[in-house]
Amino acid sequence: xxxxxxxxxxxxxxxxxxxxxxxxxxxxxxxxxxxxxxxxxxxxxxxxxxxxxxxxxxxxxxxxxxxxxxxxxxxxxxxxxxxxxxxxxxxxxxxxxxxxxxxxxxxxxxxxxxxxxxxxxxxxxxxxxxxxxxxxxxxxxxxxxxxxxxxxxxxxxxxxxxxxxxxxxxxxxxxxxxxxxxxxxxxxxxxxxxxxxxxxxxxxxxxxxxxxxxxxxxxxxxxxxxxxxxxxxxxxxxxxxxxxxxxxxxxxxxxxxxxxxxxxxxxxxxxxxxxxxxxxxxxxxxxxxxxxxxxxxxxxxxxxxxxxxxxxxxxxxxxxxxxxxxxxxxxxxxxxxxxxxxxxxxxxxxxxxxxxxxxxxxxxxxxxxxxxxxx
Amino acid sequence: xxxxxxxxxxxxxxxxxxxxxxxxxxxxxxxxxxxxxxxxxxxxxxxxxxxxxxxxxxxxxxxxxxxxxxxxxxxxxxxxxxxxxxxxxxxxxxxxxxxxxxxxxxxxxxxxxxxxxxxxxxxxxxxxxxxxxxxxxxxxxxxxxxxxxxxxxxxxxxxxxxxxxxxxxxxxxxxxxxxxxxxxxxxxxxxxxxxxxxxxxxxxxxxx
Numbered sequence: 001x002x003x004x005x006x007x008x009x010x011x012x013x014x015x016x017x018x019x020x021x022x023x024x025x026x027x028x029x030x031x032x033x034x035x036x037x038x039x040x041x042x043x044x045x046x047x048x049x050x051x052x053x054x055x056x057x058x059x060x061x062x063x064x065x066x067x068x069x070x071x072x073x074x075x076x077x078x079x080x081x082x083x084x085x086x087x088x089x090x091x092x093x094x095x096x097x098x099x100x101x102x103x104x105x106x107x108x109x110x111x112x113x114x115x116x117x118x119x120x121x122x123x124x125x126x127x128x129x130x131x132x133x134x135x136x137x138x139x140x141x142x143x144x145x146x147x148x149x150x151x152x153x154x155x156x157x158x159x160x161x162x163x164x165x166x167x168x169x170x171x172x173x174x175x176x177x178x179x180x181x182x183x184x185x186x187x188x189x190x191x192x193x194x195x196x197x198x199x200x201x202x203x204x205x206x207x208x209x210x211x212x213x214x215x216x217x218x219x220x221x222x223x224x225x226x227x228x229x230x231x232x233x234x235x236x237x238x239x240x241x242x243x244x245x246x247x248x249x250x251x252x253x254x255x256x257x258x259x260x261x262x263x264x265x266x267x268x269x270x271x272x273x274x275x276x277x278x279x280x281x282x283x284x285x286x287x288x289x290x291x292x293x294x295x296x297x298x299x300x301x302x303x304x305x306x307x308x309x310x311x312x313x314x315x316x317x318x319x320x321x322x323x324x325x326x327x328x329x330x331x332x333x334x335x336x337x338x339x340x341x342x343x344x345x346x347x348x349x350x351x352x353x354x355x356x357x358x359x360x361x362x363x364x365x366x367x368x369x370x371x372x373x374x375x
Numbered sequence: 376x377x378x379x380x381x382x383x384x385x386x387x388x389x390x391x392x393x394x395x396x397x398x399x400x401x402x403x404x405x406x407x408x409x410x411x412x413x414x415x416x417x418x419x420x421x422x423x424x425x426x427x428x429x430x431x432x433x434x435x436x437x438x439x440x441x442x443x444x445x446x447x448x449x450x451x452x453x454x455x456x457x458x459x460x461x462x463x464x465x466x467x468x469x470x471x472x473x474x475x476x477x478x479x480x481x482x483x484x485x486x487x488x489x490x491x492x493x494x495x496x497x498x499x500x501x502x503x504x505x506x507x508x509x510x511x512x513x514x515x516x517x518x519x520x521x522x523x524x525x526x527x528x529x530x531x532x533x534x535x536x537x538x539x540x541x542x543x544x545x546x547x548x549x550x551x552x553x554x555x556x557x558x559x560x561x562x563x564x565x566x567x568x569x570x571x572x573x574x575x576x577x578x579x580x581x582x583x
Contacts, residue, residue: 018559018560076536079508082534082536082557082558083533083534083535083557083558083560084557084558084559084560125508132508133508133559134559162559165508186505187511188511188577188578189510189511189561190508190509190510190558190559190561191505191508191509191510192505192507192508192509192510192511192555193505193508215579252583253583255562255563256559256560256561256562257562258578258579258581344583345582345583346582346583
């Protein structure tokens with residue numbers, strides 16, 4: 001089942017902001033041009049109470065006031081009105097619409113649906129008391145909390161290139177929530193956290209996993225550590241449902257970060273997460289979108305996600321008409337094939353060292369959490 | 376950052392008449408390595424886990440201290456101390472130069488805290504660590520008047536808030552500045568900085 005609503009595109013920080021609603025417009029038009037678009041389920045908007053299940057009233061009040069255009073003096077203290085997360089009219093509702101989609105996905109899972117793809121959301125940086133990094137409200141945590149309150153054990157997997165800090169901190173002391181985030185090391189990239197030593201607190205110890213990767217990590221190394229870590233952790237935790245934030249910004253074309261995944265790695269990742277859901281989570285999986293700031297790459301990655309999700313064959317070329325239309329609109333050439341070309345970037349001289357360091361990070365992580373996770 | 380910002384208190388102490396056995400038990404129990412020795416409210420010495428080991432072990436090249444049974448017989452009498460308003464770096468320098476592991480902190484003769492090497496590591500973590508969600512820029516600046524101003528001025532003009540700024544000297548009259556900023560878009564900032572002639576070391580320019 002796919003969840004989507006055109007009003008997702010109201011979540012708009014302005015024409016020059018990278019978290020652009022054009023991504024969704026371009027994606028849905030591509031899926032239509034490919035002839036694979038099926039009518040999605042249109043979700044309602046989340047209520048204020050839904051949002052308050054993971055955010056402070058202080059924060060929500062400020063988002064509401066700011067979206068009415070009222071001046072709020074301490075907005076920046078709450079992570080709003082910054083260059084990354086500027087204020088815009090109607091922001092509160094726009095954010096609640098995204099939350100509504102992910103929450104609807106959780107409700108569908110509880111109603112017996114196995115696979116849900118939410119074509120939006122994934123705002124993993126928003127914290128209890130603070131908006132952050134393009135993320136006003138944390139749709140993922142609202143959905144996770146709803147699932148947990150309904151008695152499910154939730155595994156959250158975050159493949160966005162940035163650390164899934166908001167989700168991690170909100171559920172940091174919870175035993176029923178396993179979080180796994182693979183990201184470019186916080187030593188180099190926003191938000192700066194996501195170190196292997198962040199493993200949870202109290203009852204949550206050993207259930208918050210972080211695998212920070214070296215800049216310029218490529219497909220092979222990424223998949224190597226992913227395939228070693230994720231099934232192991234899921235097998236030990238035995239979740240009832242897998243929630244996946246499928247950000248596309250670990251792609252080599254992404255302008256904000258430094259990992260070097262190609263569409264081939266993404267295809268493999270999407271097939272793997274569906275397999276893992278079958279093997280370890282009773283087949284239940286809720287996928288959302290997330291970061292992804294190269295329009296060219298992001299749209300192809302998420303089209304791949306949609307196709308793999310539905311078990312559809314992958315076309316080699318993208319439709320000519322669609323390419324012409326979007327190349328004209330964006331004023332830039334686009335990759336004409338669904339997959340990236342072979343060897344799309346120059347060879348990385350430090351490859352072996354990067355692979356070695358990623359393996360070492362994985363070892364450290366498993367040493368740290370094994371005593372808590374496996375018993 | 377001052378000593379009072381990193382010191383621990385209240386301090387666990389002993390009297391000079393306490394037996395080495397008792398002092399050792401206290402160290403083990405509390406998981407600490409240093410005990411200031413107090414007599415009538417005055418600091419009269421300091422004893423460490425190492426002092427106790429040496430005084431009681433045959434592994435000591437001089438052999439165990441024959442008649443030593445009490446703290447007062449083993450403790451170091453000349454204690455190097457700090458004041459709560461000393462800068463942390465001064466405490467670090469004293470500890471490094473004297474090769475000692477802690478400084479009792481005295482104010483008007485009263486013991487108000489203790490600073491150990493571990494506390495200084497905490498201070499280092501605080502100075503270099505990530506306290507807010509932020510991105511990282513690393514820039515090599517010529518070591519001359521106004522360069523840091525030029526860098527921070529550029530960031531201010533872009534509406535970027537600086538969460539922390541660390542700089543240290545490099546060879547050949549350069550300074551390395553590591554800046555944590557409240558944005559995901561450090562690549563965009565780096566590009567802007569390069570256009571202004573800055574040497575940006577991180578994030579790198581991608582050749583594709």
